[in-house]
Amino acid sequence: EVYLVESGGALVQPGGSLRLSCAASGFSFSDYWMSWVRQAPGKGLEWVANIKVDGSEKYYVDSVKGRFTISRDNAKNSLYLQMNSLRADDTAVYYCARGGRYRFDYWGQGTLVTVSS
C-alpha cells in the first residue's frame, strides 16, 4: 500500500524558514514525479511545486518562485520542500502527493504551516 507521511510543519515568524519532509513507502519512489499541494484554512487546493523522477526538472507556482525549493532523495524515498522568506499567506496545510506530471493519485495526510508573529 502507498504511504506518504509529511512532517516539519510548525509555527514560524514572517520572514522565517522551514523545511518540510515527506517519507514515501509502498511504491518505487524513483519512478514517480512528486508534488507539493497546499490548502489555506477554509480555502481550496493550490499546487505549489513538482519534481521529475530524477530531480532534473522542477516547477513552481508563481507565488513561491525564488522562495521555495523542492528536492528529493531517491535513496531515502523522501521528498522535501525548503521554504524561505515565509509570508502570512503561506499559512496552509501542505500535502505531499504522488504524481505531478499529469495527476495526483496518492496524498499524504498533510502538515500545517502557520506563519504568524
Add this chain to the structure above:
Amino acid sequence: DIQMTQSPSSLSASVGDRVTITCQASQDIRKYLNWYQQKPGKAPKLLIYDASTLQTGVPSRFSGSGSGTDFTFTISSLQPEDIATYYCQQYDNVPPRHTFGQGTKLDIK
C-alpha cells in the same frame, strides 16, 4: 495562465439524486482534467482522470465527461458518504503545471 471556473460553489441534494458539477477552462485543455473528492479533515482523493477515466476502486456512480473547455462531473445516485468538497484540476503538458477549480461543497438536503 489557464483559469478554471467551477460551478456551483455549493450544492444541496437528496440521497438518490443525480448531481452535476461543471468546470470551464479559459482555453482549450483537450482532456487534461481530473476530479478529486475531499472529505472534511481529510486529504483529497483522485476520482476521475483525463476527463472521463475512473480511478481504480472508485464506485461507478461517479463519472466525468467533456473535452476542450467544458467538463462535467456527475454522481448518478447520491449516497450519504458522498458528502464532500469536489475539485477539478487541469494540467499543462509542457511545462507540467497545475490549476485547481475553486471547489464545490456538496451536502445532503
